[in-house]
Amino acid sequence: MSFKGDLDKIRADGLSDARIEAAYKAVVGHLSRAGAAGQALKVGSAMPPFVLPNAAGRLIASDELLARGPLVVTFFRGSWCPYCQRTLEALEEALPRIHAAGAELVALTPDTGAYLPDSEAAGHLSPQILSDVDGAVGLQFGVLFRAPEIYRDLLAGFGDDLRERHGNEGWFLPMPASFVVDRTGMVRYAFVNADFTLRADPEEIVQVLEALQSQTP
Amino acid sequence: MEMHQIRYFLAVCDTLNFTRASEICNVTQPALTRAIQKLEEELGGLLLRRERNRTHLTEFGLVMKPHLENVLRNTQAATTTAKSLLKLEDAPLNLGVMCTIGPLRCVGLLAQFRKDNPGIEASLHEGVPVELSQLLIQGKLDLAIMAQPKGFEESFTVEPLYRERFVVAFPPGHRFQRMNAVKTADCGGESYLMRMNCEYANHWDEFLTANRVDLQEVYRSEREDWIQTMVMAGMGICFVPEFSTVVAGLHTRPLIEPEVWREVSLVTMPGRRFSPAVAAFVKAVRQYRWQSSAV
Numbered sequence: 001m002s003f004k005g006d007l008d009k010i011r012a013d014g015l016s017d018a019r020i021e022a023a024y025k026a027v028v029g030h031l032s033r034a035g036a037a038g039q040a041l042k043v044g045s046a047m048p049p050f051v052l053p054n055a056a057g058r059l060i061a062s063d064e065l066l067a068r069g070p071l072v073v074t075f076f077r078g079s080w081c082p083y084c085q086r087t088l089e090a091l092e093e094a095l096p097r098i099h100a101a102g103a104e105l106v107a108l109t110p111d112t113g114a115y116l117p118d119s120e121a122a123g124h125l126s127p128q129i130l131s132d133v134d135g136a137v138g139l140q141f142g143v144l145f146r147a148p149e150i151y152r153d154l155l156a157g158f159g160d161d162l163r164e165r166h167g168n169e170g171w172f173l174p175m176p177a178s179f180v181v182d183r184t185g186m187v188r189y190a191f192v193n194a195d196f197t198l199r200a201d202p203e204e205i206v207q208v209l210e211a212l213q214s215q216t217p
Numbered sequence: 218m219e220m221h222q223i224r225y226f227l228a229v230c231d232t233l234n235f236t237r238a239s240e241i242c243n244v245t246q247p248a249l250t251r252a253i254q255k256l257e258e259e260l261g262g263l264l265l266r267r268e269r270n271r272t273h274l275t276e277f278g279l280v281m282k283p284h285l286e287n288v289l290r291n292t293q294a295a296t297t298t299a300k301s302l303l304k305l306e307d308a309p310l311n312l313g314v315m316c317t318i319g320p321l322r323c324v325g326l327l328a329q330f331r332k333d334n335p336g337i338e339a340s341l342h343e344g345v346p347v348e349l350s351q352l353l354i355q356g357k358l359d360l361a362i363m364a365q366p367k368g369f370e371e372s373f374t375v376e377p378l379y380r381e382r383f384v385v386a387f388p389p390g391h392r393f394q395r396m397n398a399v400k401t402a403d404c405g406g407e408s409y410l411m412r413m414n415c416e417y418a419n420h421w422d423e424f425l426t427a428n429r430v431d432l433q434e435v436y437r438s439e440r441e442d443w444i445q446t447m448v449m450a451g452m453g454i455c456f457v458p459e460f461s462t463v464v465a466g467l468h469t470r471p472l473i474e475p476e477v478w479r480e481v482s483l484v485t486m487p488g489r490r491f492s493p494a495v496a497a498f499v500k501a502v503r504q505y506r507w508q509s510s511a512v
Binding site for chain 2: 030033034036039048049050051052053054055057058059112113114116131133134135136137139140142144145146148149167168169170172
């Protein structure tokens with residue numbers, strides 16, 4: 001099935017549970033009212049540089065990656081989130097084409113330590129999955145928010161205690177977002193949505209990168 | 218949530234005065250007020266209460282403040298690190314490690330950190346928690362890895378790393394060797410070697426009295442290796458955290474009925490800005506796959 005078809009199916013399954021539906025509406029409503037997606041980095045703005053660790057504890061610097069070519073920066077909530085899981089799979093599938101377009105990819109999550117997907121869980125993507133400790137980089141990208149109470153309760157009820165995963169009690173999460181940044185550090189593509197069931201299609205990201213590559217002499 | 222909103226809020230926390238906070242932040246007071254209101258809407262609660270002459274933090278404000286400080290501090294660290302990744306060696310790193318933490322616990326972390334950040338010069342200070350806490354406050358340590366049975370002073374930022382159970386250590390051939398676990402009551406009558414530097418030393422006294430276990434204390438020492446060597450020599454038993462055994466051949470069994478656990482944490486000073494070297498190390502500590510005792 002297609003990427004979008006899969007996400008639609010996950011949503012249809014999830015929202016058939018009234019508790020999940022109520023919590024979902026609370027998150028999306030809260031973020032939409034606050035105009036949260038509008039605060040995120042926009043096309044044409046400069047990406048703040050960052051250095052973050054991956055599951056192996058190695059520090060990855062955005063500057064070093066940009067020296068090699070354009071960079072895809074994607075924010076996800078954690079491996080506990082089925083939409084994120086599916087998106088990571090799709091990104092892993094797209095990785096050879098991202099590299100063929102001369103680009104690199106990093107996926108940032110507020111999960112820390114043992115909660116970061118290792119190579120067994122995330123395959124070739126694992127070294128590129130970085131722990132955005134305390135959501136600090138998410139804040140700079142304008143995608144960080146605090147989960148509303150009904151959503152916190154729902155997650156805690158499922159055993160997904162973000163306090164433990166994040167190593168802090170803030171309950172901060174990123175809106176799912178994907179950015180394509182060119183070698184100069186300028187954002188050339190931005191996808192940010194208050195609705196966490198909607199994700200940038202990796203296919204679209206590859207197209208943006210291929211277009212960038214054809215523009216570069 | 219935006220960075221400036223958090224900065225403005227923290228400025229009001231510092232000054233408890235909107236006028237002064239807006240001067241510090243170099244914005245107009247209405248702009249500062251609006252930004253904080255926006256933050257309150259986003260976080261879902263009032264952070265500040267404004268009365269005629271006074272401004273103070275609400276309960277919710279008190280809860281959120283350390284988290285917002287943390288995010289902001291890490292934001293600075295992530296960018297400072299990015300800017301000066303090549304200059305890490307300019308900033309030496311002073312680590313405190315509680316003396317009852319076994320070297321095997323930390324060596325993996327230290328080796329990995331060294332490999333990833335070859336430029337950083339780090340010195341390791343060993344001590345009891347009270348000393349390490351003092352050095353942290355004085356700025357002589359950047360961070361410490363330690364435990365404290367009754368919790369730390371409120372002013373520290375404490376992030377739990379792993380949980381570790383206490384075991385009974387004894388020499389080969391001891392009667393405990395036939396047991397899978399040793400009940401506290403079973404220790405009655407044994408000769409006992411006391412680890413003086415154990416942050417739980419006082420706790421053990423109370424614990425043994427409370428459990429009506431009578432031990433004959435034969436020696437006490439500040440040194441883990443001495444105590445454990447004396448145990449090996451058949452001079453007595455000791456209670457020791459599972460990962461702190463350093464003497465080869467020492468036998469251990471979990472202590473049960475009741476179990477005793479300690480929680481080892483990363484301890485830093487809130488509000489103190491991390492140098493790039495410290496930020497890199499804090500990240501490495503958090504990323505390290507600390508193993509807790511099996512349950």
